[in-house]
Amino acid sequence: MLTVFAGIAEFKRSLIAERTSAGRLAAQEKGVRFGRPPKLSTEQVALGHRLRDEGISVRDVAHILNCHHATLYRAIGTYVIRPTL
Known part of the structure; x- marks a missing residue:
């Protein structure tokens, strides 16, 4: 039973990782800048x-x-x- 739950959790984790990376790529294409804002203009x-x-x-x-x-x-x-x- 624990093996089944572990397999489901691993599958869900991989789905989350895929959606997160797709969201980051979409944001980068829109020009969103990640990280700390620059100190100097x-x-x-x-x-x-x-x-x-x-x-x-x-x-x-x-x-x-x-x-x-x-x-x-x-x-x-x-x-x-x-x-x-």
């Missing part, structure tokens, strides 16, 4: 680029934009490569 990223090009340090620009410097590095794609000792 496109305007803030553009401002970060401009301020960085003007010679202001990334940490100072991050302070102006009220974000962590690593977030700004990721957003503007400027990485400082430090030599290893």
Whole structure:
């Protein structure tokens, strides 16, 4: 009897997984973005680029934009490569 119940539960679980993945694909096709919302808007990223090009340090620009410097590095794609000792 327990084997029958286990088989039914496994079947129902596979149906749920199929419906969930189909729903996610449909949402992605509609343009739904999954995950955490971005910290910086496109305007803030553009401002970060401009301020960085003007010679202001990334940490100072991050302070102006009220974000962590690593977030700004990721957003503007400027990485400082430090030599290893």
